[in-house]
Amino acid sequence: MTDYLIKNGFVFDPVQGINGDKVDVAIKDGKIVDAGDVTNPTVIDATGMTVMAAGVDIHAHVAGPKVNMGRNFRPEDKLFNCTAGSGIKRMEGGFSVPTVLRTAYLYARMGFGFSMEAAMPPLYARHTHEEIRDTPIIDQGALPVFGNNWFVLEYLKEDEIENTAAYIAWLLNQTKGFGIKCVNPGGTESWGWGLNCEKVDDVVPYFDVTPRQIVSGLIKANEYLGLPHCTHIHGNSLGEPGNYGITLDTLKIAEGIKPQNDFGREVVLHNTHLQFHCYGGESYASKSFESKSKEVVNYINSVDNISYDLGVVTLDETTTMTADGPFEHHLSHMNNLKWANTDVELETGSGIVPFIYNPKTFIAGAQWAIGLECGLFIKDPMRAYVTTDAPNAGPLCRYPRVYKWLMSAKARDDVLDNTLKYGDRIRERCYIGELDREISLYELAMMTRAGPAKTLGLSHMFGSLKPGLEGDVAVYPYNPETDTDDPEKIEYAFGNAAYLIKGGKLIVKEGEIVDMGNKRTFWVNAKVNENPMVERDIAEKFRRYYTVTQNNYTVKGPHFVPNPYVIEVDSTK
């Protein structure tokens, strides 16, 4: 394997406290080493460029059944934007829901090395893994959804944490999943009858359990197992005016719970796409709707065991997709566009609706502002991560644009003054007008690699350039000394990495993708004590209520996960 030495770049590595210093970065046998430890390396001249560990995406919808439904039912999302293969690249296409090839190439061009697929319906795990397998370059994992699963609902009604944990361990193993995702706890099961759970103390029909019990139980089971990642939550009433109170109720469930794990993770609850959960007011009208990002982030600032990602609205035509079935139904009534929904037996559901965040409307502008506010109010950027909840708030390809907005008050003012129709009104109803903070490159490195790596329990592999970590390095054509004059340079540079080294392989060379890398699928094998009751429950449910046999449920073999990276945890001690 080739050794690499990246010389003369401005290096940003918050984990090591390196803030723009010119430090040489060396890679040997696929790992970061001290610069002195490489012999005869290929030298990459990063003069005038920014060097960071490769990006880590904690939450994106890029693989699996609903993503593919998003592709297949939106040919118009690909009209005139499919491009031919060139060099070693295959053909690619799609704007808001790119094909797996475009997803991989986009991540590479943005300097990313790891992406977490944010929602995997267990029964469809094979599908998710087939797409992950066919997405080259980047390492990926997937989070199975648990918040509406019948086993979980039944166990947590009685607060049976050990049984819940045993079931979770079994399911992670069956589906080759990475951790616990919880979407609209209880609400999606209620959607099986066309209903919803809007507040944390609403009762799930028949199962007689509340979202509060589900969230609390999942967090406890997560820490019981000592999983690398914490419970990853999309709470109730996403996108509803006035939902910030429900968000605070959800976050407070984690109060006093301490992280238990061997991976250096410090949080127990990750609230994903916080933007959608910070709304005040009673309707979407500008006289009522208001931002509550400050209230929510202030609470998170006041505790130490919660992280979140932003979910910034990028003002594009995009495709919304979530396991929050009732929300998508609601959305389909707002814009009258096509609506796909799939309820999944015993487990979960999902919905998909195209959506246009039209900058000529007040509400889209307000959502845009709130997402950025969530990034600007954070005190510790190690706990706030940049996402667009791709493709829900905006397409994956817009990450660099979000960086631009976070890093430049001028760029934000430009949107408020020139792009948005109701910029002034949005300044009044949101906090964006009072925020002049500009995220630094050092902070950006926290919000896009060091932080997410830590919360995923992967800081021993990703997120930093510390010797011993994976040889995942991105070099961006951005000179932090001279390129500060024009925010557009930020967007360009972070969307067009000059170099990406992934696992010690040179993937992007002078802006061109030259290697498909050695893609791995990460999953967590959690060992638990034998639990005959849970085993019996599983067998019973398969015999009576599933439409596949228990033996045919297991994702196995090289076809689905040809290059696994298994993280072992053991809660039997």
Next chain:
Amino acid sequence: MAKVILTPTQTPTLFLEAENITPDVLAGKNAAEIAALHGFVGKTTVTLGDYFTVEGAGGQTAADTTVVINGDVSRVKYIGMKMSAGELIVNGNADMYVGGWMTGGKITVNGDIDAFAGLGMTGGELIVNGNAGNYLGAAYRGDWRGMQGGEIRVSGSAGSDVGTFMRGGTIVVGGNIDVHVGTHMEGGTIIVKGDAKTRVGGQMVKGTIYVYGDIDVMMPGFQYRNDVDLEVDGDNGHFALYEGDMGERHSKKKGVVIYGQLYMKY
């Protein structure tokens, strides 16, 4: 106005894809440059010169350019696609996608055209002195934005799915029309001067359809309202007004529900 004359020299064995034949692309180019422009036959790349003799030259801009095709191009797709200005005249038959996604200018086809003409069109004029195929002025697959502006006039008959997901503009069909007219229509006007078959205005939200001749089977979601005398496209007539589709969603304006309107001429 500068004129480019393209005369077909051979019929493609398969089909020629020639989206470069628009005033926009030909503007600013001389005959040799135009002959060198690419077209595609299957996976092979060809030049327009392989299939046409080229006379004249494009004007400075699309608006200054007239393109004339003298001859049969019934095995040539995408003529006038995305055209924004200027004029394009086809003296012969043409294949699919004539004027697809056009935004301005004028296309005249003195002959028949095949399906998907004026797909997703937002402006300009498409005149067909002959018959048109299916999906005239409709939306591309999956899109909810069909024809949004401009005008399509067909002197002969038209196929099925005319004006599917239409949102604006006008389509006039001089002759008869096949099934599914104005399906999912949400704006604009369709005038059918001949007979329609079935499925006129199915799932119609808004917009106006006039049918001068017969409709074989009326959609069950249309209700007769009243008779009116109207002038439509220069013709005066006595019409029965139906509103629908009652099975479909409708918006309200000042408390009044807005339906799609279907006028049948007596």
Next chain:
Amino acid sequence: MVKIVTDVVCPFCGTLCDDLEVALSDDGKEILEVYNACAIGATKFLHSQASDRITRPRKKQEDGSWKEVTYDEAADYTAKMLVDAKKPLMYGWSSTSCSAQGVGAEIGEEVGACMDNTATVCHGSTLIAVQDVGVPSATLGEIANRADRVVFWGCNPAHAHPRHMSRYSIFPRGFFTGKGSKSRKMFVVDPRNTDTAKMADVHLQLEQGHDYELLSAVRVAIRGEKLPDFVAGIPKEQIYEVADSLKSGRFSVIFFGMGVTHSLGKNHNIDMAIMVTRDLNDYTKAAIVPMRGHYNVTGSGQVWGWQFGFPFCLDLTRGFARYNPGDSSSNDLLIRDELDAVFVLGSDPGAHFPVGSVRKIAKLPSVCIDPHITPTSAVSKMHVPVAFVGVEVGGCAYRMDNVPIETKKVVEPPEGMLTDEEFLQLVLTRVRELKGAA
């Protein structure tokens, strides 16, 4: 000792039953019995063992007779045909595994093919309708556990999906449907008094070809608006009754089949059925599920979806993917003389396309990859028999509700026979050699 293989997945229809048990001879070479399968599924397993099976590729001679060739020769012929053609069609892809479909997609991309699957003559109309208005759906287990109103519209599961009603839709005693068929009201809409219709609580025997109007009338009735006295031959009172019944259920489901996808209106019929379902969700819970035919036609659409973004009717000739049924669809391409070579795998257009399209195939260079002798193999220039997927080789397949299940290998294929994936790999390698040389 007879050996029993359990949890076997049936590679016939989109129901994709996964509870079959297959009894094998002592040496594991012979299939003796197939348990739990329907008659068609059992035949598929047993026929794989036919003594007169073709086991080697064969090339048609000038005089119409067949000459045996090697797989390498067949791959070479196939690769050359695809590389030399300006616009080849690669059709089928439904009776095979997702991994074979993946290799096929790479070949299609390399040679710039038009690629289409059997949805084009089956549920292609459905795919178009879903693109226009979406699809509120559910997995089959969700229906087994909850549905109390079940509609079969233009489909006849008693014949086409024989175990559907017993496994998923009518008879199962689910979590919330403990009384099985007694928990459910069954509706059938069909112009024939089918064996499925005979089981129904309500049979609407509509006039053939008027599904669009009748579905529209159901929407009108759901909204409580006025209807004409008869629609599609059905009296309005009955339409109101059906609408009320569907609204009053706790969970209504519509299954539909080729009665609507094949009849006048095609995608519009399904579009309207989907809109009925969408409307019902304003009153109760409702889902709609297409009765997909081939056991892995769904998978083919999925694989192409994630690789190219479209589920069928792909035109890759210009190096990037384009899609538009009516233009890039097999039958339109054939009828309009847009093609100069045809490759078929995992389907039989010879039997299932209009004869006018088959005549076009017969005139072109053609390769048919199929374990069976079929009308397609009869008109093709090269016939490449391969192992039966789901019997002699495993692989992933997608059920009609998109649930992926891994089919099993039960017995070895006859000595020296390749699987379709192996053959496709040979073709891909040869295509790359030819292109490298060019």
Next chain:
Amino acid sequence: MAAIQINLISGRTIQQGVSMESGKEKPAYRDACGILELDDAEFKRLGCFKNTNVRVSSEFGTVVVKAIGATQGPHPGLGWIPMGPWANALVDPNTYSTGMPTFKGTPVTVDAAEEEIVLDAIALITEECL
């Protein structure tokens, strides 16, 4: 004996599925799919007995099949041939630019053809195409 006009549709049957999987070149496939199902009333109009070979013609082709009594009837006005090459010798290839031929709802004429034989699938397709 008279020629009758009827609306033709097609579809699957168990026998079609079983015989298809047993080999389309075999007589069983012909016996399962080379048939036209008609109501009793149609046989009366046609003036022939059940299980008689008939010639079915449409604008798009002609085929000989055996007319049998409707197994899933009555279905007034409809003739029914199981999905397969016999039905497809008759259907309307018009896709209305959707990709889908109009497989169901083909107007056909049926008349008795007792002397003619029903070809097996391979012979039929060979005769039609080669």
